[in-house]
Amino acid sequence: MAAYSDSGASAEIPRHFKEGRKEIMLITVEEYKDVLEKYFVVDCAIRERNIFGFALDRVFSDKEVEEEERNKWDRSLRPKRLAVFYRDDAEGxxxxAENxxxxxxxxxxxMTVPTSQFLLYESHEDRVYVIGSGRDEFENPIDPRKNPDAPVHAGVRRIKTxxxxxxxxxxxxxxxxxLGPDSYRSHKTLVGGYPLSHPESGREGFVDFDMFSETDIYAAGGKGDVWHFNGSAWRQIQLPTNAWLNTVCCGGDGMVYISGYEGLTFMGRGDNWKQINAGGIYLGWKDMVWFEDRAWATSDNGLWTIKDGKVEFRNHLLPSEISVCSGNLYVADGVMLMAxxxxxxxxxxGKWHSIFTAGQMGKLLLDEAK
Known part of the structure; x- marks a missing residue:
């Protein structure tokens, strides 16, 4: 397995590339062709240190897009897959994947409690699907429009371990x-808000959350809508912005990081906050996590870090096989996954490891076809 430092130095010569390259991937061309060739990653998760999951969406060819548009099909309903990577298994x-x-x-x-499984939520039909530890099953829908006992008000925007x-x-x-199959500890009655029919209800959170402990939770979303849970009650936090919020990260430094539109970012805790980034990042960040000694934030356009209140763009400091993987982050069991x-x-x-890059796999497939 190759190891990469932040400077991009490689510790090994690759197996799957032409002589002279400094890149290695942990899946084979055959695996890529069978599972990933016509798909791209839309989300990722870590079940255990050596088991990673990838939610996949189908890439359509120009001809397929034309057919889709001609028939007025909903492009959000393209075929999906769940891929699972077991890094301790033999090469190849x-x-x-599950179609x-x-x-x-x-x-x-x-989650690993009570059972080690992936938890997949689908927003069109509010499906809940779990797989792992010898089980593969649907659970009850998680939207109250379909399930009166659903533990949230409407849909799921974020899942964390x-x-x-x-x-x-x-x-x-x-x-x-x-808590377990079809069993939840819901906070629906604890958090205040408008009735779902109220015109202002769509401006509320939550899009993301994070926690220092189960009695110290921050959640945010909507237009500057931030809340804190102290173990018994939620209260609204006055963040100095009315911007749409995207991500929340509770840091190992004791600070909370909240980002919004175009990467507008605040750092603080409780009722004390300061702005540390004015924005200007296209579409803002999709995910923000704490790992090692800093916050990491990503979008499809790159990877950033925040340390000591300083926001830094990282792509130029990373090997290309790492920087192209930006988009989604997940942290669990001592590992940070990016896809x-x-x-x-x-x-x-402290080291980066490449699982696969679509560009290099595409080149290898072209070489095979010659």
Whole structure:
């Protein structure tokens, strides 16, 4: 397995590339062709240190797009897959996939409590699908329009793992902890908000959340809508902005980082906040996590870090096989996983490791076809 420093130095010569390259991938061309060739990563999760999951959406050819437009098909309902990478398995046997059909947008998470499984949420039909540890099954829909006992108000926007447990946040200030199959500890009655029919209800969170502990949780979304849970009650936090918010990260430095439109970022805790980034980042960040000694934030356009209140663009400091993987982040069990349109990689013990890059796999497939 190759190891990469932040400077891009490689410790090994690759197996899957032409002589002279400094790149290695942990899946084979055959695995890529079978599972990933016509798909791209829309979300990722870590079940355990050596088991990674990828929610995949189908790439359509120009001809397929024309047919889609001609028939007025919903492009969000293209075929989906769930791919699982087992890095401890033998080379050539590390990647498998489950075909999901024409599903809507996906959110992927994982847990080891009470069972080691991936948890997949699909927004079109509000499906909940779990897989792992010898089980593969649907659970009850998680939207109250289809399930009166659903633990959130409407949909799921984020799934994260904390101490092996899965926590979920969603629209209209929804927040819940998964206890087991079809079992949740819901916060629906604890968080205030407008009735769902109220015209202002769509301006509320939550889009993201993070926690220092289960009695110290921050959640945000909507137009400057930030809330804190102290173990018994939620209260609204006055963040000095009315911008749409995207990400929340509780840092190992004791600070909370909240970002919004175009990367507008605040750092603080409780009722004390300061702006540390004015924005200007195209579309802002999709994910923000704490790993090692800093916050990491990503979008499809790159990777940034925040340390000591300083925001830094990282792409030029990373090997190309790492920087192209920007898009989604997930942290669990001592590993940070990053995956997106260009591929997937992970960081562990201060080193980067490339799982695959779509560009290099495409070149290898062209070479095979010659």
């Amino acid at each position: 046997e590390r990647l498998g 999901l059909g024409n599903w809507g947008p996906l959110q992927l998470g994982a 904390f101490h092996g447990k899965a926590f979920l946040a969603g629209g209209y200030r929804g927040f819940t902890e998964r 997106g349109l260009g591929g997937a990689c992970f960081r562990e013990n």
